[in-house]
Amino acid sequence: MELIRGVRHITARDIEAVTGLEQVCFSEKWSEGLLRSGLYSRLDTYFVYEDHGQVLGYSIIRILADEGEIQWIAVLPGYRRQGIARKLMDAMVTFSRARGVRSIALEVREGNTGARKLYESYGFRQEALRRGYYRNPPEDAIIMWNRGILNNFHLKYVYFVYIMERN
Numbered sequence: 001m002e003l004i005r006g007v008r009h010i011t012a013r014d015i016e017a018v019t020g021l022e023q024v025c026f027s028e029k030w031s032e033g034l035l036r037s038g039l040y041s042r043l044d045t046y047f048v049y050e051d052h053g054q055v056l057g058y059s060i061i062r063i064l065a066d067e068g069e070i071q072w073i074a075v076l077p078g079y080r081r082q083g084i085a086r087k088l089m090d091a092m093v094t095f096s097r098a099r100g101v102r103s104i105a106l107e108v109r110e111g112n113t114g115a116r117k118l119y120e121s122y123g124f125r126q127e128a129l130r131r132g133y134y135r136n137p138p139e140d141a142i143i144m145w146n147r148g149i150l151n152n153f154h155l156k157y158v159y160f161v162y163i164m165e166r167n
Helices: 012-025 032-040 084-098 113-121 153-166
Strands: 002-004 007-009 044-051 054-064 067-075 103-109 125-135 138-146
Touching: 002 084, 007 084, 012 032, 012 044, 012 054, 012 067, 032 044, 044 084, 054 084, 067 084, 084 103, 084 113, 103 113, 103 125, 113 138
Parallel strands: 067 103
Antiparallel strands: 002 007, 007 044, 044 054, 054 067, 103 138, 125 138
């Protein structure tokens, strides 16, 4: 079932494509085995964005009680800046809100200004800096939080659209 147009929960048949995305998108990659174990995680939820049978992006959110943590968002380089990451964000936030999550955290490379702007558009704000967090290449991580995820107007609209699409 699609949560947001083009976005759905991952299935076992997506693991090969998602592993390929890992290879292209990240310098510090998750293994196929680790990705496959996510299919059975009670904490992690994986989403893929698919268009015409091709997985173009994926994301992972971890939920613990009323807090979420965005683990990954990846979009194939040739398809970036086309709204795919935003749709994946919409799906993760909508999914989290439906489960009573009140705040979401994430870490992002300090130099990834595109991602930081995307997160800021969802109400995330920088709260900390982890020096030397990333190793390849070395870079600091910005820790961002949205501690009022249930009160953000944009996100209320996204949730409304999700409910309308389900009915």
